[in-house]
Amino acid sequence: MNKISLDLTVNGQVYEISVSPTLTLLDILRYEIGLTGTKKGCGTGDCGACTVLVNGRAANACLILAPDAKGADITTIEGLAVEGELHPIQQAFVDHGAIQCGFCSPGMIMSAADLLNRNPNPTAEEAKNAISGNLCRCTGYIKIIEAITAVNKHE
Amino acid sequence: MSNLYSNIGKRVPKLDAPDKATGRARYPQDLTLPGMLHGKILWSRYPHAKIVNIDTSEALKIPGVMSVITAKDLPYRNSGFMKDNPPLKRDKVRSLRDEVAAVAAVTEEIAEAALEHIKVEYMELPGIFDPEEALRESAPLIHEENKNNLVKMKYKFEHGDVEEGRKHSAHVVKGRFKLHFVTHTCLGTCCCIADFDSKGKLIMYSPSQVPFLHQKDMADVLGMSGSDIRIIQPTIGGAFGSKLDLYPYEIICAHLARIAGRPVRISFTRMEEFCCTPTRQPAIIESEAGVDADGKLTFREAHIILDAGAYVSWGPTIPYVMMNSFSSLYRVPNVSFDTTIAYTNNIYAGAFRGYGNPQGTFVVETQMDELAELVNMDPLVFRILNSNRPGETTPQGMKVTTCGLEECLKRAAKGINWHEDRRGVTGKIRRGVGLASFFHVGGGARVYRSDGCGAIVKIDDFGQVTLITGSSEIGQGSETVLAQITAEELGVRVEDVKVINSDTDIKPWDVGVHASRTTFIAGNAARIAAAKAKRKILEMAAPEMGLQCDELDINNRFIYYKANPEKRVRFDKILRKKHFDYNGNIIVTEHFYDPPTQRQDRNFKGNVSATYAFGTQAAEVEVDTETGIVRVLKMVVADDVGKALNPMLLEGQLEGGIAQGIGYGIYENLILDKGRVMNPTFLDYKIPTVNDMPEIKVEMVETHDEEGPFGAKGIAESGSIPTAAAIANAVYDAIGVRIKGLPISPEKVLKALSKK
Ligand code: FES
């Protein structure tokens, strides 16, 4: 199989890699770069577990093929915390009990981070919209919405 | 009362949440061992066929393929509840999820490609996909060693005299209910890693929720000693009962690793997760119930027909629990319950949160509403009249100690504005409300000889407390609640407690995560081990402080004189001193808690649980009479939780349970056509998304159970149990039709309306 080379920036770090063109960004992150925080719940764009920020916007990493990741600026769940301090949305998920098994959490948090970047004080409706493509089997979503809408409330 | 405590009753965030929020938590899929290979399974092409020949030679030639195995490479040892399930199928396949061969290769892609080069010659056999048809004499035989397709398991329970009850009934209802296939859809798919050390001992990285049972099962099926098997549980991406049985893929993984001489990981795709894992047990339930003129229940009679699928996993054992919904949810003097269980060529059924209780409760609570109407009583009043009270012993010999059901009913009804008149709403959108309650074990369940759990408490020189518990964290939050219990008992802070719970080589024995038992059983074990540790600390401190042991207590890590709290020392200081003194000592204590319960006898009588949990859910729904679409607007749940040790995690369990209950009630349906799953994607198998969730109001009724740790009962399954029933009753309230099968899909609603 012919490999292609590409460079991409992940959490501020530039990587030059050579991979099969059919590899997805999700597999690149998990297996080429070794960042396993981003999860694979389906691999077909249906669950949102693989959500990362691509050039600042939330996207399903499992739907992006290697050639399309060329030059992209990616933020994964590992890139949110700064110097060991949880990002406010991560802290809110922890404090509000929005995490159970946690498999959906990285994707949920990235979808929420995208929303909060654009809209720091979302309503419950806006929060729901932002995570409508993220499935969670554990929590019933109630505490996730609580967490997202609370992030910037108590300043 | 709650301000008595410094750790109990607090909304303590989950200890593992920061790791999960940062992507640091490691699920089996995230682990790679040096030299690790990737395993893939070749599934059957037919639901029922003879295997004539398997040729693996081509697959073996592919570069990167390290081993290819078939049944020939394995000893003759079956797995499963009835030992009817060969890890790799030998002479025939009985369902489309049957394992035919397996490959280990250096990459997943190569393993996948190699599967296509395994040539299997089949001779197709006629299949059977309906449990009732499977029992006809002409039906093709699924397990040839048997005379017919009847599974040799029977759950027959009789109490009182049903005929007598019928005679004294003013009204009788009768119905046939159909409960469908649904599946867990854990977000993390099945995945394990098998690794043998140089002494031939097996290390399994497994998402098991019952690691000690699996250690034993694995030993049996591999022909090894249990002590040569170590199960390490990485972070688990959801379980809900799905990880209660040992599955062929795990056994295959071990064989591949043994044969290849390298660690092997098998990780399911989402498609495999849908098609090749157990479902909730589907059921056909024929049920009859009566009421006298005063509104008192007179009898219940139920016959259950179960489709086991091709092999017996936990699914066919659910009548053990389902029986409780019929015998013990409400007071009924005469009960008859029995089962017929059949093999079919469908994929087999397993355990799923609630364990038969959601199915049974759907029937019982539908009939409660029907009876209330016949006897002309408000369904709320009717339920209260027939509900259990403290001191009751149910027909199955279950001793009700604390019971808050009446209050749960009232609070759920109040929360949903039960008495509001919604009939005024006309037009195509109708609204209705419905109630349903549940009865479930809340203090363990003695289904095995032991229902115990071990705990070890150890305290280091710095005052760091380590709780080593036999129990497992599957996302439900057990380790956090156990840390709270330990901290409370010892007089330290939650953050001083570390919980070790994921390695069978280290932790003491526990049955596992099932029957909502962990908070109660593992909680009591931890509490008593911590109490012993505290006693030891006080004994060490007393001479140092010139006081008697009983004059001392511990709070916020200080040992203090009860009569004069000013007189105190930091407890880690005492520990260090005693450790390094001549003839030093350290704090390590243990306790094995096995609750004071009985196994049921052959007639299914016995007090299996140290306490029972009760609760009610109230649903408000909106039904579009033109499209048939049901929307749940609001759910109120009032649960007798004993004592809420951590209200935030408790709410999370109930909210998540309700989400699964809503899925079961109106959305989810695993469609099988001739044994084939027709909708194996999240696109076609709809679990609730955030937009499908109603407002949920959680009410906690605290009855302070004497046997529970700080008064708590187990509740983890309860959220899922009565939801579908409450919704079905609300649908009836809205549009006046009874839907006796799940899910309550638009088609069913429209069909029922057209017949009205
Ligand atoms: S893994 Fe990408 S959407 Fe499910």
Ligand code: FES
């Ligand atoms: S926390 Fe388990 S899937 Fe969301």
